[in-house]
């Protein structure tokens with residue numbers, strides 16, 4: 198057993214103890230949640246409701262809870278809206294808007310948030326929480342909790358949420374499985390990315406045994422768009438640029454999705470999310486970048502690498518976060534300046550092509 202593993206084991210014990218002693222548990226995932234953030238949180242919300250209720254029954258049950266538990270779950274977006282593609286996840290009734298989130302939670306758990314500012318308007322609640330359990334897998338995590346369950350080797354936060362549910366002694370139901378599976382397929386790109394370990398498929402197998410339908414999940418997450426999306430995609434792809442010299446000569450392809458594009462087709466911000474999946478196919482570029490203009494006029498920048506460039510380090514240097522092959526940051530100003538700044542960071546973190 199490695200020292201790292203022993204340390205993580207001690208954190209798990211602290212987490213279960215803190216949860217078991219709580220009468221109110223407040224869950225929060227990062228703003229503009231993706232399938233991993235919201236899916237993991239909802240799965241744990243379902244589990245806590247089960248385990249918390251079990252706390253009222255005699256000690257024969259494996260539940261660590263000694264009293265009935267109230268569960269609050271939210272994320273710090275105003276307006277508070279569940280992203281359209283995630284509305285199929287069971288548990289919307291378990292969510293409350295951030296205004297109803299306790300200002301000083303007894304025990305708070307965060308999901309898939311690499312730093313406290315990713316909690317949006319719920320950041321002050323995290324700072325004031327008596328016990329703050331951080332569940333995450335981003336290498337850039339700032340360890341802002343009192344208990345940090347951070348495993349960079351985990352393919353998704355859903356892997357850690359699955360582990361937590363197991364340690365609470367709760368059996369996985371179909372509702373929990375849908376959330377966890379959404380997290381797993383979101384963060385592994387439907388089992389396409391190199392994070393797809395044997396452990397990922399083993400977990401997926403256990404989830405599928407609850408009867409969830411993987412085809413239906415994929416259709417909800419990726420294979421649906423209103424007709425206007427084609428117009429937005431056409432506009433974004435039409436102004437894509439290839440920068441062959443970027444990323445130490447490995448190439449970078451980039452484009453923008455503006456507010457005007459979205460307004461022209463009546464689309465919300467999240468419609469821009471899948472544009473990166475087209476750009477990242479391009480053979481001439483190791484790196485793909487999409488600048489998505491949000492409703493406040495800021496660029497939400499998504500970056501992907503095929504394996505050579507470390508876009509995570511470049512994004513962290515620009516105030517963002519993420520993984521080596523998938524990361525992001527926020528910026529303002531002309532798009533070409535933002536790309537130039539990103540390319541400078543990439544040059545710093547990239548070894549020359551052909552070298553090591």
Ligand SMILES: [Mn+2]
Pocket residue numbers: 233234309334353354384
């Ligand atoms: Mn994640």
